[in-house]
Amino acid sequence: MTPALYRRTAPYWLSLPGFVLFAVMLFVPLVMTLLLSFYSFDYTAGIQTGFSWHNYADVVSDDYFHEIFWRTFRYGLIVTLFCIVIGVPEAYILNRMRAPWRTISLVAIIGPLLISVVVRTLGWVILMGNNGLVNTGLERIGLAKIPFIYTETGVIVALIHVMIPFMIISVWAVLQKVDPATENAAASLGASQPKVFFRVVVPQVIPGILSGSLIVFSLTTSAFATPAIIGGRRLKVASTTIYDEFLNTLEWPLGAAIAIILLLGIMAVILGWNRLIERRYAQVFQ
Template identity: 55%
Template structure:
């Protein structure tokens, strides 16, 4: 390798070193310490046993059906939230992309505005709507019906998560739509293709990178969400994030909390990488790549 290339390589590493150090300090080191903590022995009478390591926390996690139930609930709710965000977000992004100025900018701001409001504030807003004396039940009672239990149910958690996660689906899809050539749609329509055929065979394959990005973001955030399940699901409807919180602050069993956190991370990575590979394969097949 020539001296010029060596200098160029060293200069590149030098420029990227602050970002790498920040990455190591804020992500790799805390994650490594969490993994190490998950192997520490724990006793309720004396706390964490320094220098003593065990696989007992992981064995409890894979043998106790209590944890299975909570992990299953977390992932089916996250999958349903992702599906609803896809069904709502794609049409909304399509409408947004076809708007003219100034309406496009106005509605884009409306889509992004909820991100400026705290998740806790939005969760309390939904609790006021879905509570026993909330506006929804007041409307049902006014129409002659009986109040329905909505708060502290999976329905409330799903509604809250969809509200929070929807912008993360709309924006990637809308960005992909900006790269779409309108002439391709017009050519297909002029040749007699229906609107559904144009969407299925021309639009959808080309916006799949945006859909893939949106689904990965929404699923990952929903599976690890704490505020919405904690405030709208209550103490009985536990999800993995609320269970981790209980282990750390209620049980004071930090090693078990770290074990659950590591398991959540690994399962999330497995699901997301599998989904990414599946969608990318179908995307390349659809485009004939």
């Protein structure tokens, strides 16, 4: 191999192990799931190989699955919006803090990520459950209990708690590169602090908001532990439905079809949101 050819091909050879690992761990299971979704299932004969759109037709035509997917994507949109509203100001405040308070706040934000999502969700059950600390205290002082378990509000609140660190870190990383002189210039021209924040800071952190939104939305719509524990069997989402099809009814092809539809739906929303934000971002800085 000549030195010139080696220089041209070296990056490909160096990236080959990572590509092979990525393909084995991601592409191969996805392809197998896609193929499985076209098989049929019989309760007496089991999984039947072949090619059929029957599973996709069942999902598309059944109102039961319509409700599940609507609930799944509604959770994703609501949690993402709340994470933006809460996370962007929090990231801005974190960026304005001085040591050691910035380090303490950053540890408080990142700390929950070091704990299993199951443990965090069970913490909400202990705190806000029907017999949890909050409702027990309210009952003792003669007040009505706050419905939390098996409610959409409870699922959304728990998901926001799980997902908001991703939004804060994404926006804070972008704020590190923002020149504070732009804020000082706007303030010197008479702009109020809210106007500086919304007209100067927010447009500059749109890439962070975009990346944080994509992370939060994709993780929320594919979340399993939190909706399963807080929502239970009553408020099923796509991930819990896939789990039931694979492990309870053993109808693997239908579960694979639901998984593929969920994946395509998440990708469609992410690409559309990315395109919308990029277009808006270009208009702001034209």
